[in-house]
Amino acid sequence: HEPDLTLIRRFEVPVVEPAKSSHESDFLGVADPRVPSLDGAWWMAYCGVMPVETPTPDNAWIGSVCLATSKDLVNWEKCGPVSGTGEGFGSTGQPALVNNKDGVIFPDRIDDKVVMLHRPMKGPIETWCTNIAVADLPEGPYWDLGPVHGAMRCEEYEKSWVGAGCVPIKIGEGRYVSIEHTGNYISGNQRKYVLDAFLY
Numbered sequence: 001h002e003p004d005l006t007l008i009r010r011f012e013v014p015v016v017e018p019a020k021s022s023h024e025s026d027f028l029g030v031a032d033p034r035v036p037s038l039d040g041a042w043w044m045a046y047c048g049v050m051p052v053e054t055p056t057p058d059n060a061w062i063g064s065v066c067l068a069t070s071k072d073l074v075n076w077e078k079c080g081p082v083s084g085t086g087e088g089f090g091s092t093g094q095p096a097l098v099n100n101k102d103g104v105i106f107p108d109r110i111d112d113k114v115v116m117l118h119r120p121m122k123g124p125i126e127t128w129c130t131n132i133a134v135a136d137l138p139e140g141p142y143w144d145l146g147p148v149h150g151a152m153r154c155e156e157y158e159k160s161w162v163g164a165g166c167v168p169i170k171i172g173e174g175r176y177v178s179i180e181h182t183g184n185y186i187s188g189n190q191r192k193y194v195l196d197a198f199l200y
Contacts, residue, residue, distance in 0.1 A: 016044065016068050016076050022023045024179065025050050025081045025095045035073075036107040036167040038114065043138045044068040045103035048081060050095060056123050064095040065118050066137055086144020088120035098122045102130070102164035105138060106176065106197065114138050117148075117164050117178070122154060126151065126159040130180065149198065156185035157192070158197030176200045 019027045026048030033046040048066035064081035067089065083092045088100030088149060099121035106115040113134040121128055130145030151160035161183050168176035178198045186192050 005059055006045060015074060022051055028061055034104040034167050036105050037053045038107060038138055042070045042073055043105050045105050047101045056059050062095050063099045065100050082142055083140050084133060084142030087122055088118055089142055104164045104167055106168050107170060116142060127159045128161045132161050151182050157186060159185045
């Protein structure tokens with residue numbers, strides 16, 4: 001049986017779009033949204049990208065995990081970059097000092113805490129890890145608890161790195177399956193991405 005994929009409606013503009021000012025954390029882009037429902041609202045964790053004040057060939061932008069919230073998935077209010085302690089979080093209302101992408105919030109509180117996966121981009125790409133952080137409220141501030149895993153090494157790839165995927169899927173008894181990704185350099189800058197499944 002074929003599913004009915006008839007387009008019902010397409011909005012003329014995105015529900016969340018980049019800021020108009022180059023000083024805003026998502027001026028250069030709103031990327032990779034992941035949207036769970038938590039505490040009676042929808043929470044979009046996305047990568048906001050802005051230019052750095054003094055760009056170099058290797059460092060022209062800074063990426064921050066940003067949040068937006070909605071009651072109906074149509075009207076969204078931006079919360080700005082996630083604040084907190086640890087790698088990848090800035091102070092309140094400020095972008096991260098270290099590039100941080102692939103933020104995703106779990107769809108349930110765990111031990112009464114909001115739980116987020118994120119990936120600070122510090123050091124060589126092959127050392128990047130998926131970190132876990134907790135907060136009292138979805139909007140933060142978050143406390144980074146450190147890495148939970150890095151990329152599995154494979155001899156056919158020059159370098160490999162990790163990143164989040166969809167919102168973790170609850171499978172019962174306090175366990176979650178998280179579909180994530182591993183990026184790989186095959187030769188030079190040629191990339192190959194594969195999906196991974198992690199049990200939390």
